[in-house]
Amino acid sequence: MKKISILLSTIFLTGCPIAMAAEEPVCVIDQCDNNVCTIETPEGTVEVPKKRNYKEGKPVVCPLWLVEPT
Numbered sequence: 001m002k003k004i005s006i007l008l009s010t011i012f013l014t015g016c017p018i019a020m021a022a023e024e025p026v027c028v029i030d031q032c033d034n035n036v037c038t039i040e041t042p043e044g045t046v047e048v049p050k051k052r053n054y055k056e057g058k059p060v061v062c063p064l065w066l067v068e069p070t
Contacts, residue, residue, distance in 0.1 A: 027062040029054055043067040 030045075031038045037050045039060065046066045054060075 025062045025064070026059050029056055029058045029060060032056055039063060041067060 025042065027039050027041050029037050030040045032050055032054055035050050036047050037054050039046050039048060039062070041062045041064055043064055044067050046063050048063060048066070
């Protein structure tokens, strides 16, 4: 019984491996025009408003919430 409680306590201290594996995918800005940048995601292409630090080739978090379902 003591071994099981030690094992369970170490599992809780290390964190949940499933929650740790759920990272946001990283995409790259494909093209930027005047006020819009295009990002190619695994689900399709998304246009986002251009920010000051956006430039072509910059890695960003994929805006998958903006991809329209097909």
